[in-house]
Amino acid sequence: MPVHELEKSFQQKIDNEVKIEPKDWMPDAYRKTNIRQISQHAHSEIVGMLPEGNWISRAPSLKRKAILLAKVQDEGGHGLYLYSAAETLGMSREEMINDLHSGKAKYSSIFNYPTLTWADIGAIGWLVDGAAIMNQVMLTRTSYGPYARAMVRICKEESFHQRQGFEILLVLSRGTAEQKGMCQDAINRWWWPSLMMFGPKDSESTNSDQSMKWKIKRKTNDELRQNFVDMIAEQIKVLGMKLPDDKLKWNESKKHYDFGEINWDEFWQVVKGNGPCNKQRLDARKKAWENGEWVREAAAAHAKKRAERQKEKAA
């Protein structure tokens, strides 16, 4: 079949909501876009463990420690689901990890911000995971089968993350004046970076059109961001806290909240690697990889020995 015929039948499948599976023919650009998006998503889950891991040993109670451990372990699991999905497109795990370590592959910029107080762990669960869920719920319907399936699994697990985050803040919001202050401060610092998680404005996003046509994405950055603002602007009332935006206001005619302008200079600075923790995060990942070298080697050696022993037994 000539290429344009293949492309036509490919687009037809997408239009008819038929999922694309690994063995199916797909345009190179579709494969590439998915590899890029899924692997960067995987990297985000893995790097995302770092800011939270920072608080595991300092969580205020045994209960909170156990919860945070479970959450961070989930993020590791999510990274693995996604790496596996990306591998079905033909890129090896090791290459993806190399690309992360060399800086060639990006991860979500949000993880380049520091976690200064315990309230940050609440704000991350509520805002950062909340923003991620917005995106991920959409992606359960993405056109590439393995990606969609990974997202279904992830979404099931994520809702606990957001709820535990909100609960941390709820407890603080009902606490002492100092705890309330801590709660508000964390919200102040995490609000704008959370909005940036949805990416550049639609008018400036280069990959969006094609991704929509291929149903890799099903909502635009701005649509998702608006949904998120509408949700959080209501939820914050329960906390009795304020979002740090004077322009935040319900717009009756649009049936949406209006909100202020994001600091795009900051966004691009962090993307380019000049965020508060970019270097620290990458260094931590590289160190973990290097320090794990002997474990990987030992496991391989052990497996080899065991296989040989079994062969001897059989002989």
Place this chain on the structure above:
Amino acid sequence: MNVIRKFYYGDIPEDKTGGTIVSKETKTDWPLWEVFIRSKQGLDHKHAGSLHAADAQMAIENARDVYTRRMEGVSIWVVESKYIHASNPEEAGELYEPAVDKIYRHPTFYNLPDEVNHM
């Protein structure tokens, strides 16, 4: 140009020839395993996903950690991905063609009087 790539098994592209992205890795990594989970006694094992592990024992232990953190399983099967053979989607037409015109294999093909219609 050969645009139709033949893949070994469903989820694992042969020789890792992923379009223009050609794997440069030569070092042998831990092999890839496919994981199947039985969610409760009486149900089939169902494909849950894949993971890397040095051997079967480690694959089962990793599968426990990755796919059953919330009691999703009571039994795990793992098999190295390279041992799975899969049908080719390009040949789906011919492969399933024999079933297409045999609607009499379905119970709804038979119109029966109302009295026995719950048969």
